Amino acid sequence: MPSANWTRATLALQLLAIDPALGGMRVRARSGPVRDQLMQWVDPNARKLHPAISDDALFGGLDLSATLATGHVVQEQGLLATPGALILTMAERVSTALAARLALTLDRSKIHSLIALDEGTAPDEMLNPKLAERLAFDADLSDIGIHDTGPSECPDLAAAQHRLPTVTHDPDILLQIATIAAQCGIDSVRAPLFTLRAALAHAALSGHVSVTSADLEIACALTLAHRATQFPDTPAEEVPEPDAPPADTRSDRDDPNTPDLPDDLLLDAVKALLPDNLLERLAAQKARKGRGNGTGAARKGNRRGRPLSSRAGKICDGARIDIISTLRAAAPLQTIRKHASGRDGLHIRPADIRLKRFEERSDRLLIFAVDASGSAALSRLAEAKGAVELLLAQAYARRDHVALVAFRGTKAELLLPPTRSLVQTKRRLAALPGGGGTPLAAGMVTAFDQATQARRRGLTPTIAILTDGRANIALDGTANRKLAATDAQHIARVLRSQGIDALVIDTGNRPEPALRALAATLNAPYLPLPRADAQRLSQSVAAVLGD
Amino acid sequence: MTPFPFSAIVGQDEMKQAMILTAIDASIGGVLVFGDRGTGKSTAVRALAALLPPINAIKGCPVNSERAENVPDWAMLDTKALHETPTPVVDLPLGATEDRVTGALDIEKALTKGEKAFQPGLLARANRGYLYIDEVNLLEDHIVDLLLDVAQSGENVVEREGLSIRHPARFVLVGSGNPEEGELRPQLLDRFGLSVEVASPKDIATRVEVMKRRDAFENDNAAFMLRWQAEDAAIRDRILTARKALTRLTTPEKALHDVAALCLALGSDGLRGELTLLKAARAFAAWRDDTALTRAHIRAAAPMALRHRLRRDPLDEAGSGTRVIRVVEEVLA
Numbered sequence: 001m002p003s004a005n006w007t008r009a010t011l012a013l014q015l016l017a018i019d020p021a022l023g024g025m026r027v028r029a030r031s032g033p034v035r036d037q038l039m040q041w042v043d044p045n046a047r048k049l050h051p052a053i054s055d056d057a058l059f060g061g062l063d064l065s066a067t068l069a070t071g072h073v074v075q076e077q078g079l080l081a082t083p084g085a086l087i088l089t090m091a092e093r094v095s096t097a098l099a100a101r102l103a104l105t106l107d108r109s110k111i112h113s114l115i116a117l118d119e120g121t122a123p124d125e126m127l128n129p130k131l132a133e134r135l136a137f138d139a140d141l142s143d144i145g146i147h148d149t150g151p152s153e154c155p156d157l158a159a160a161q162h163r164l165p166t167v168t169h170d171p172d173i174l175l176q177i178a179t180i181a182a183q184c185g186i187d188s189v190r191a192p193l194f195t196l197r198a199a200l201a202h203a204a205l206s207g208h209v210s211v212t213s214a215d216l217e218i219a220c221a222l223t224l225a226h227r228a229t230q231f232p233d234t235p236a237e238e239v240p241e242p243d244a245p246p247a248d249t250r251s252d253r254d255d256p257n258t259p260d261l262p263d264d265l266l267l268d269a270v271k272a273l274l275p276d277n278l279l280e281r282l283a284a285q286k287a288r289k290g291r292g293n294g295t296g297a298a299r300k301g302n303r304r305g306r307p308l309s310s311r312a313g314k315i316c317d318g319a320r321i322d323i324i325s326t327l328r329a330a331a332p333l334q335t336i337r338k339h340a341s342g343r344d345g346l347h348i349r350p351a352d353i354r355l356k357r358f359e360e361r362s363d364r365l366l367i368f369a370v371d372a373s374g375s376a377a378l379s380r381l382a383e384a385k386g387a388v389e390l391l392l393a394q395a396y397a398r399r400d401h402v403a404l405v406a407f408r409g410t411k412a413e414l415l416l417p418p419t420r421s422l423v424q425t426k427r428r429l430a431a432l433p434g435g436g437g438t439p440l441a442a443g444m445v446t447a448f449d450q451a452t453q454a455r456r457r458g459l460t461p462t463i464a465i466l467t468d469g470r471a472n473i474a475l476d477g478t479a480n481r482k483l484a485a486t487d488a489q490h491i492a493r494v495l496r497s498q499g500i501d502a503l504v505i506d507t508g509n510r511p512e513p514a515l516r517a518l519a520a521t522l523n524a525p526y527l528p529l530p531r532a533d534a535q536r537l538s539q540s541v542a543a544v545l546g547d
Numbered sequence: 548m549t550p551f552p553f554s555a556i557v558g559q560d561e562m563k564q565a566m567i568l569t570a571i572d573a574s575i576g577g578v579l580v581f582g583d584r585g586t587g588k589s590t591a592v593r594a595l596a597a598l599l600p601p602i603n604a605i606k607g608c609p610v611n612s613e614r615a616e617n618v619p620d621w622a623m624l625d626t627k628a629l630h631e632t633p634t635p636v637v638d639l640p641l642g643a644t645e646d647r648v649t650g651a652l653d654i655e656k657a658l659t660k661g662e663k664a665f666q667p668g669l670l671a672r673a674n675r676g677y678l679y680i681d682e683v684n685l686l687e688d689h690i691v692d693l694l695l696d697v698a699q700s701g702e703n704v705v706e707r708e709g710l711s712i713r714h715p716a717r718f719v720l721v722g723s724g725n726p727e728e729g730e731l732r733p734q735l736l737d738r739f740g741l742s743v744e745v746a747s748p749k750d751i752a753t754r755v756e757v758m759k760r761r762d763a764f765e766n767d768n769a770a771f772m773l774r775w776q777a778e779d780a781a782i783r784d785r786i787l788t789a790r791k792a793l794t795r796l797t798t799p800e801k802a803l804h805d806v807a808a809l810c811l812a813l814g815s816d817g818l819r820g821e822l823t824l825l826k827a828a829r830a831f832a833a834w835r836d837d838t839a840l841t842r843a844h845i846r847a848a849a850p851m852a853l854r855h856r857l858r859r860d861p862l863d864e865a866g867s868g869t870r871v872i873r874v875v876e877e878v879l880a
Contacts, residue, residue, distance in 0.1 A: 100682050188585025191585070
């Protein structure tokens with residue numbers, strides 16, 4: 001007996017075959033018999049894309065070998081030139097650039113449908129949201145075993161496709177769809193459009209002349225459930241809508257012509273599919289904001305990369321030809337080729353083409369935000385300085401940059417701008433004054449500024465905060481313990497939302513609960529290190545940073 | 548498929564207004580649209596092309612020159628015939644290579660004929676028109692550097708692989724993106740004249756209207772286009788009228804004072820803020836068919852001209868748009 005989940009997935013694929021303008025479907029499943037079984041429903045002529053596909057392969061381009069062979073320009077046809085289904089494997093690894101291109105294709109032409117096979121295992125490893133937004137359906141097959149799948153008996157899709165343009169719909173269902181989408185907290189207007197299309201396609205599939213309540217119910221369940229951002233428990237009238245003016249639409253709801261199907265039924269169809277851990281998942285998604293997707297760490301260098309020796313390769317988009325090496329490779333063979341072809345001029349064959357290569361590596365910036373206030377200031381600063389110097393001593397091997405921010409009195413100060421120079425560091429850090437209050441928030445703001453600047457230059461910043469945690473100076477410089485703590489928490493949230501990695505080191509004699517809370521807000525490791533010396537400090541930092 | 552008509556976009560008035568202002572006065576310097584997914588950003592930009600009045604250009608000129616002396620010699624053009632052509636709106640895809648943006652050695656010709664020829668890139672095609680970058684905040688750094696330089700100088704210089712080519716590249720930058728996915732460098736941000744923030748419509752009536760129009764666009768295309776293309780044409784005519792009105796518009800000394808006081812109070816970096824605000828306010832006045840610049844125009848143009856020029860305050864969660872409006876209320880009270 002096929003499970004409900006499975007039936008929905010196969011139904012979605014059928015609707016997609018009827019109306020490709022539905023965009024596509026994300027299938028979250030590991031590769032295996034279940035997924036293979038599902039793929040039997042997809043058009044066997046569907047073409048496969050992979051995350052590293054080049055623009056030439058997608059959009060077409062110059063066919064170099066044919067051009068060279070025939071002597072005139074031959075264009076190659078891209079995968080997107082012909083209509084049909086596309087299967088995107090390893091969809092969780094799609095780069096933003098490819099996602100943008102595919103999104104553009106789906107937006108512009110309504111002839112392609114995309115099946116994105118998302119094999120992500122971790123919750124934050126998933127299809128690029130930009131692309132997911134443009135796919136009407138979503139199926140999670142992780143919990144389905146092979147015994148849950150059903151036989152593949154395919155209804156007559158061609159006939160349904162033929163019927164599709166004649167299917168009509170009651171204009172009132174637009175209001176119903178919009179209401180349900182609003183109740184589920186779906187902001188995008190693409191979602192309700194997909195619902196309408198899916199309802200039309202389902203009506204065509206079941207041979208209805210006009211969209212029935214059953215069609216609409218299934219369409220809502222298929223297109224809206226996975227996009228929901230809130231439980232639609234509260235009736236629409238009470239859903240808080242901060243920006244909306246008191247809409248005059250509400251009155252329409254009591255209209256005597258309200259369609260035959262109460263919204264509740266539709267809503268139940270969606271609600272039944274909402275995962276129990278919806279809120280947790282949303283929280284996880286929020287935490288991910290500003291970070292990358294599952295494509296792996298970006299290898300952005302602050303220098304344009306070290307040139308490596310060129311190598312033989314095919315011209316594709318993004319590659320630069322090393323003309324000199326190409327000519328050098330072709331040169332010895334010129335006479336032979338001239339004799340063979342009887343043609344004058346330069347003879348270059350595909351095998352001669354050499355491409356330039358660059359190696360780029362991301363550098364790391366470690367920003368120490370050090371508490372230079374009060375009693376323990378002098379020793380703490382000394383140890384921080386020691387740790388900075390120890391870390392810098394290994395900088396050449398580890399490609400780290402280091403910056404030092406000290407906060408005391410009422411404000412924070414950038415003592416050492418990001419640098420790799422040990423000499424400069426020693427000179428700058430020679431005299432460091434201490435004493436005064438603890439403006440933790442100000443220190444974090446300065447560190448944050450450095451981090452954003454560094455990120456723009458292609459560095460990967462990490463902030464290490466060294467303090468004993470009793471913030472007592474607020475951002476505006478007043479001595480207000482409570483406000484100071486609120487400010488620190490606030491900046492911590494900003495840091496987290498920007499996805500900047502951090503590390504909180506508590507140098508107090510006893511662990512400070514306020515600091516632990518701060519670390520939790522930052523989503524950062526918390527290290528209580530009373531009486532830490534420079535050696536232990538640099539070791540702990542290195543251990544947390546993971547190398 | 549023809550793009551969705553500009554005038555049929557429901558709501559998003561600020562975004563539409565900003566685009567119309569740059570169409571009236573191209574020297575305002577472009578629009579940046581930031582917002583969530585599915586709010587009609589890309590739809591609006593793609594619809595913009597249909598809205599722009601056509602330009603006169605020499606037939607076959609790779610940089611759309613209007614006068615024969617401006618046609619670059621590498622184009623090797625022998626005709627001087629002018630023809631009317633739509634204002635170019637060129638898409639700069641993410642991950643476009645440097646070669647494709649600036650132009651490079653024409654590999655086809657180099658390989659097949661052994662000739663050294665220049666193949667113009669996107670910047671050449673965008674000259675005298677619009678350059679649209681979707682997901683501008685995800686653009687690679689080296690492409691951004693290149694764009695900044697060209698947008699500054701209005702000229703594209705290509706020195707590579709034995710070629711030495713320069714050609715004019717004056718274009719209006721239009722960018723869109725989702726701020727959650729990445730930030731824009733302040734230098735690039737500054738190059739955009741206007742910036743708008745769009746959000747999904749929250750009330751159900753608007754959303755129903757969006758669905759209705761989209762449905763009609765897809766299923767009853769001919770009738771839908773007939774109706775809305777007429778509206779688009781009306782906007783186009785109004786843009787042309789406004790362009791003429793702009794030359795007659797008077798700018799009182801008092802308005803200049805207001806603009807300067809506003810920018811000072813907001814602490815926007817540099818003088819670009821003042822200049823853009825003035826231009827935008829003037830274009831807005833021309834659009835409204837008024838004869839003199841007043842405070843009402845400045846007030847309307849201030850948020851979009853200044854929003855992105857403020858120093859970021861990590862503690863202000865309200866967003867810079869609200870800050871601008873607050874200061875405008877104080878200064879122009």
